[in-house]
Amino acid sequence: MELGVPLPRRPVPGSYGVPFVSAVRDRLDFYYLQGQDKYFExxxxxxxxxxxxxxxxxxxxxARDPRVVALLDAKSFPVLFDVAKVEKRDVFTGTFMPSTSLTGGYRVCAYLDPSEPNHAKIKQLLLSLLVSRKDAFVPVFRSNFGALLDTVESQLASGGGKSDFTALNDATSFEFIGEAYFGVRPSASSSLGTGGPTKAALWLLWQLAPLTTLGLPMIIEDPLLHTLPLPPFLISSDYKALYAYFAAAASQALDAAEGLGLSREEACHNLLFATVFNSYGGFKLLLPQILSRVAQAGEKLHERLAAEIRSAVADAGxxxxxxxxEKMELTRSVVWEALRLDPPVRFQYGRAKADLEIESHDASxxxxxxxxxxxxxxxxxxxxRVFGATAREFVGDxxxxxxxxKLLQYVYWSNGRxxxxxxxxxKQCPGKNLVVLVGRLLLVELFLRYDTFTAEAGKKVVITGVTKASTSAVNRTA
Ligand code: HEM
Incomplete structure (x- = not known):
């Protein structure tokens, strides 16, 4: 990059157009007429x-004010990570904030600026929880996703030659996270049973509707989702059922929270949010995306992944x-590449704390x-300008x-390098290392079982075929 070369100063170009009218017109461009990438590009x-x-x-x-200065290159973007320069209070979802009645009346961690005292306490609670559960992640992932792949195989065998990975992942990720974080499967809780993922998805929709399209006709969907908030009371019984699971299953973490000076209630709403919104919301998007990218990359990459994964596992007995x-360098690179191309959280916001200079590659x-x-x-x-001619392509290695x-510093999915x-x-995601671990575990599980697989990606990712592993490295019960 252009070290040492002084950049020309420019006023920020662009236009907000006519108040109200242009903002509505731009919203229609964004969702229906242009689509997200095109809108910005x-x-x-x-x-x-x-x-x-x-x-x-x-x-x-x-939203009261839709006007922003958009940062659309690798050089200007990282100012958003600098909490000395940007205020992160109440900007997690951007120019609007969902009602706090969807989170028990609390502003949860993701909406707090680090200058607010509870930010450090809650983030510490989450970081400590993840460290305390580090030995659970591998076995709990393997048992849950091993069962998922058993289901894929029986669905492929039993009819139509298709298995909806997106739907299976929605159910499995929910169970995996609950069991991994708290040692209690959500489906075993009397308040949730098997209804957890549906309740979770509705609660997510109630918060993210303004940023969501469901594929309905514009004339119905835009007023329904993007104009006024969905009424929180409609979802309160689902939220109560989710809360009851956390209040019972997370008792150890809640004890730890009291030790950090948090009330049990505030901590429980935060654990719910970090688990269901941050973690579950993230894995719902990420795992199908990884699967889809790897399926499209084809057999050559599959062969290399299978060789790397099986040899590292064989070396570990x-x-x-x-x-x-840690030895699986290609596997990890594939996960980073999927996170680079399809960052599950696409928008980041921050309000300038003071007058400041921002540099793109070309101007200041x-x-x-x-x-x-x-x-x-x-x-x-x-x-x-960073990733070269292949910037838009999936390059597994x-x-x-x-x-x-050296390119890793330009991977920003976690709201940090x-x-x-x-x-x-x-404000970097406390789940950063766990997310990359889980992505790798998905590939490990796949390529311990299969030499190759095929999948179709549209709104859902559907597995259409698997070829069982010709060589084996593994004690599958490990
Ligand atoms: C924050 C992405 C998984 C907990 C964030 C932010 C991003 C992000 C972009 C910053 C948002 C902003 O301030 O603008 C993701 C993605 C995930 C994921 C893509 C999965 C694919 C997780 C997991 C946890 C987690 C597993 C579990 C603890 C949080 C929390 C914050 C956060 C609590 C707020 C951090 C703070 O206030 O300092 N995440 N995340 N996330 N994430 Fe994640």
């Missing part, structure tokens, strides 16, 4: 700049250990205190080797 092109003034959805009446996973821009900064992550992590490792770590003082 076309505006960057029109104004000849990757830092540009635009409206973001949902706009009226959901046939067991999937954390040390064996003056930002005024109080302006809302917005990063559309796919534009930043597919930046051709992109992050392998010393040269590959992949080379940095979450702490109580920043």
């Amino acid at each position: 076309s505006r960057a092109e029109r104004y000849g700049s990757t830092v540009v003034r635009i409206n973001v959805p949902p706009g009226p009446f959901m 046939g067991n999937v250990t954390l040390a064996a996973l 821009f003056a930002i005024k205190k109080g302006e809302m900064l917005f990063g559309y992550q796919p534009c930043a992590t597919r930046d051709p 992109r992050f392998v080797g010393e040269e590959g490792r 992949e080379t940095e770590n979450p702490s109580v003082d920043n």
